[in-house]
Structures are given as C-alpha cells and as structure tokens.
Amino acid sequence: MTARTAILxxxxxxxxxxxxxxxxxxxxxxxxxxxxxxxxxxxxxxxxRAAGIETAVVDHKAFDSREDFDxxxxxxxxxxxxxxVCLAGFMRILTDGFIAHWSDRMINIHPSLLPSFKxxxxxxxxxxxxxxxxxxxxxxxRPEMDSGPIIGQAAVPVLPDDTEETLGARVLEAEHxxxxxALALYASGQGRVVSERIVFSGNTASTDSAVFSLPGD
Numbered sequence: 001m002t003a004r005t006a007i008l009x010x011x012x013x014x015x016x017x018x019x020x021x022x023x024x025x026x027x028x029x030x031x032x033x034x035x036x037x038x039x040x041x042x043x044x045x046x047x048x049r050a051a052g053i054e055t056a057v058v059d060h061k062a063f064d065s066r067e068d069f070d071x072x073x074x075x076x077x078x079x080x081x082x083x084x085v086c087l088a089g090f091m092r093i094l095t096d097g098f099i100a101h102w103s104d105r106m107i108n109i110h111p112s113l114l115p116s117f118k119x120x121x122x123x124x125x126x127x128x129x130x131x132x133x134x135x136x137x138x139x140x141x142r143p144e145m146d147s148g149p150i151i152g153q154a155a156v157p158v159l160p161d162d163t164e165e166t167l168g169a170r171v172l173e174a175e176h177x178x179x180x181x182a183l184a185l186y187a188s189g190q191g192r193v194v195s196e197r198i199v200f201s202g203n204t205a206s207t208d209s210a211v212f213s214l215p216g217d
Contacts, residue, residue, distance in 0.1 A: 001029075002028070002029055002030055002031045002187070003029060003030045003031070003083045003084040003187040004031060004033045004080070004081055004082050004083045004084070005019075005023070005030040005031060005032050005033060005082065005083070005084045005085070005086060005183075005187070006032075006033060006034040006035070006036055006077055006080065006082040006084075006085050006086070007019060007020075007032060007034070007035045007036070007048075007085075007086045007087075007088050008035075008036050008037070008038075008073075008085060008086070008087050008088065008090040009035060009036075009037050009042055009044040009045075009088050009089050009090055010037060010038055010039050010042055010089055010090050010091040010092065011039075011042055011043065011044060011089050011091070012042070012043040012044050012047070012089075013035070013042065013043065013044020013045075013047050013048065013088060013089065014044075014089075014172065014175075014176065015088040015089060015109055015175055015176065015179050016035060016044050016047070016048065016088045016089075017044075017047055017051075018175075018176040018177075018179055018180055019032060019086060019088065019179055019180055019183060020032050020048065020051045020053060021051075021180075022180030022183070022184070023180075028184060029184055029187040029188035030084060030183055030184070030187040032053055033053075033054065033080050033081075033082060034053070034054050034055070034056060034076070034077070034080045034082060035048035035053050035054070035055045035056075036055070036056045036057070036058060036073065036076060036077070037055070037056075037057055037058075038057075038058060038059060038060045038069075038090070038091075038092050039057070039059070040057045040059055042057075044089075045057070054080070056076050058072045058073045058076060060092055066092075066093070066094075066095050067095055067097065069092070070094060070095045070097065070098040073098070074098065074101065083105065084105050084106070084107075084186075084187060085102055085105060085106040085107070086106075086107055086108075086179075086183060087106065087107070087108040087109070087141065088109065088179070093145070094141075096143045099141055099142065099143050100143075102141070104140060104193050106140070106141040107138055107139065107140055107141060107151065107182070107183065107186060108138070108139060108141050108146075108148075109136060109137070109138050109175055109178070109179050109182075110122075110136065110137050110139070110146050111123070111136050111168070111171045111172070111175065112126065112134065112135065112136065112137065113133070113134065113135040113136070113137060113153055113155065114137040114139060114146060114147075114150060114153075115146075115147070116131075117129075118145060118146035118147070119145060119146065123164040123167045123168045123171070124164050126158065126167065127158070127162060127163075127164065127167065131158060132157065132158050133155050133156070133157065133158065134155070134156055134157075134158050134167060134170075134171055135153055135154050135155040135156055135171065135174060136153065136154055136171055136174050136175045136178055137150055137152070137153045138150070138151045138152045138153075138178055138179055138182035138183070139151060140186075140193060140198070148196075149193050149196055149197055149198045150197075150198060151182040151185060151186050151191050151198050152178055152181060152182035152185065153178070154174040154175075154177060154178040155174075156170045156171055156173075156174050157170075185200070186198075189201075190202050
C-alpha cells in the first residue's frame with residue numbers, strides 16, 4: 001500500500017521536487033497525487049505539472065477567514081482522496097481545526113534543529129547565536145508553530161565565513177535528502193506517534209535511526 005499524498009507549497013517548491021523524485025521510485029511508500037498552492041503564481045506549480053503531477057490552487061486572498069480558506073483546501077484534498085499531507089514551504093498559518101482533522105497525517109520540514117530556532121529568519125538567528133551546528137527537522141504538525149513529534153533531523157556545520165545565503169544553501173541541500181527519507185519512514189509505518197514521540201520499528205528501531213548522514217559528512 002502506498003499513501004496518497006499531497007504537497008502544499010507557496011513558492012518554488014524545491015523540497016516538493018525532491019519528494020516527487022523520490023516517490024517515482026517503484027518501492028517508495030508514498031505516491032504524490034496532488035500539489036496544492038495558496039498562490040496562483042507559485043513557481044512550484046509548473047515544476048509539478050512538468051513532472052506529471054496534478055495541481056490545484058486555493059488562493060487565500062479569495063477568503064475572508066482562515067477557516068473558510070482551510071475548508072476550501074480540505075474540499076480539494078477530499079476530492080483527491082488524500083491520506084497524508086506534506087508541507088513544503090507552505091507560508092500560511094493553518095487553523096487548529098484543520099490541523100486536528102489531519103492529526104498525525106500531516107508533516108512539515110523546518111530549516112533548524114528543532115526545538116531550537118522556531119519561526120522565521122532562521123539562518124540569521126543561527127548566525128547571531130554563534131552556534132556551530134545547524135540543520136533541518138521533519139516533524140508531525142501540531143497547532144503550536146514548528147512543534148510536534150520529530151521524525152528525522154539532519155545536521156550541517158556552520159562555517160566561520162558563513163552568510164545567511166551560504167548557510168541557507170547548505171541547509172537546503174540537507175533538506176532535500178532528509179525530507180524524502182523521513183516521508184518514507186512515516187508513510188511506511190516504520191515511524192509512528194506514541195505519546196507525542198516517534199517510535200521506530202523494524203530496521204529503523206535503533207535510537208539514532210532518525211538522524212541522517214549527508215553527502216560529504
């Protein structure tokens with residue numbers, strides 16, 4: 001069984017592209033059925049179409065409330081019989097009701113090693129703090145922003161001459177490796193939520209299985 005999966009985007013969809021590429025492998029446990037954006041001009045929509053993925057737009061500007069916007073998105077997801085949702089640069093705050101509907105069935109990627117550096121302007125705050133290790137996290141979505149059970153993390157070094165741009169590029173490269181692996185673990189059922197933590201089974205049961213090495217490390 002493969003999970004019918006939708007990716008929600010607001011921009012160019014670079015993580016979306018890595019998920020689509022991974023899901024084209026015959027044994028991958030998720031199938032990308034839909035890419036949905038809140039912005040009609042999102043560059044990722046064309047990239048998804050070029051990969052043969054169906055797309056949809058629910059423009060948030062057309063709705064008077066977040067509840068109405070989320071309801072419209074839900075209708076599209078229901079129409080496509082979606083079972084799992086991946087947020088990939090989706091820049092809208094979702095209502096608690098929408099998140100509750102997708103409880104344990106919606107995951108997100110954030111460009112820091114959560115729970116550190118939640119929110120926006122992540123790379124600037126990492127550099128300002130003087131930390132030596134940065135990275136990214138895939139987690140199950142909860143109502144509190146950038147919170148929820150952690151499926152996987154990948155770490156990258158912070159170099160002495162890093163700028164926001166160079167650090168961001170290094171973290172993004174890690175994201176492209178991490179997100180497909182984390183989705184595969186979660187969609188296959190090898191990682192599941194137990195008491196607000198991810199418990200792994202099978203070949204992923206070791207304690208360090210959710211921390212992934214990256215090319216060149």
